[in-house]
Amino acid sequence: MDHGPKEGDSAAGAAAGDAARGAAAASSGGVVVQVREKKGPLRAAIPYMPFPVAVICLFLNTFVPGLGTFVSAFTVLCGARTDLPDRHICCVFWLNIAAALIQILTAIVMVGWIMSIFWGMDMVILANQQSFTSGAEVQSSRE
Structure with a gap:
């Protein structure tokens, strides 16, 4: 899949989109969720x-x-x-x-x-x- 700039997009807009995707991946990659079962x-x-x-x-x-x-x-x-x-x-x-x-x-x-x-x-x-x-x-x- 091509994430580069498309026709009509500016290079700055494409770079901002790539940075947002990178920040979202970094923030979700380090999250640890722990689930504990409550027993009767x-x-x-x-x-x-x-x-x-x-x-x-x-x-x-x-x-x-x-x-x-x-x-x-x-x-x-x-x-x-x-x-x-x-x-x-x-x-x-x-x-x-x-x-x-x-x-x-x-x-x-x-x-x-x-x-x-x-x-x-x-x-x-x-x-x-x-x-x-x-x-x-x-x-x-x-x-």
């Missing part, structure tokens, strides 16, 4: 489990809605970390049990089954994030 208490109570356990919970949630969420509640008692550090372990455990009950009770109308599958996918995503962050920490401690 039930979503924040999903534990960061080891990857194989998260995959098993996803499998259980896919075929028996709420069962994988129920199993994940016990990983909280075994020391799995959550996004609710200020809450007591028993409170987080009961939040996971409540999520499992909601999934089981609403599975009749398919809402709980869909919620259960998404819950299991979130468990796998969180486990994957945990494995990447712990791998980076191990790598930096070796250097």
Whole structure:
């Protein structure tokens, strides 16, 4: 695409247009936007489990809605970390049990089954994030 002066345009007008385009590119090139997801208490109570356990919970949630969420509640008692550090372990455990009950009770109308599958996918995503962050920490401690 030719950005040079066209017939009837002056060279000064073309140079001003090029300068404006350059300034717009420079101002938009350095902008960093950070987005943070705000999680509700039930979503924040999903534990960061080891990857194989998260995959098993996803499998259980896919075929028996709420069962994988129920199993994940016990990983909280075994020391799995959550996004609710200020809450007591028993409170987080009961939040996971409540999520499992909601999934089981609403599975009749398919809402709980869909919620259960998404819950299991979130468990796998969180486990994957945990494995990447712990791998980076191990790598930096070796250097």
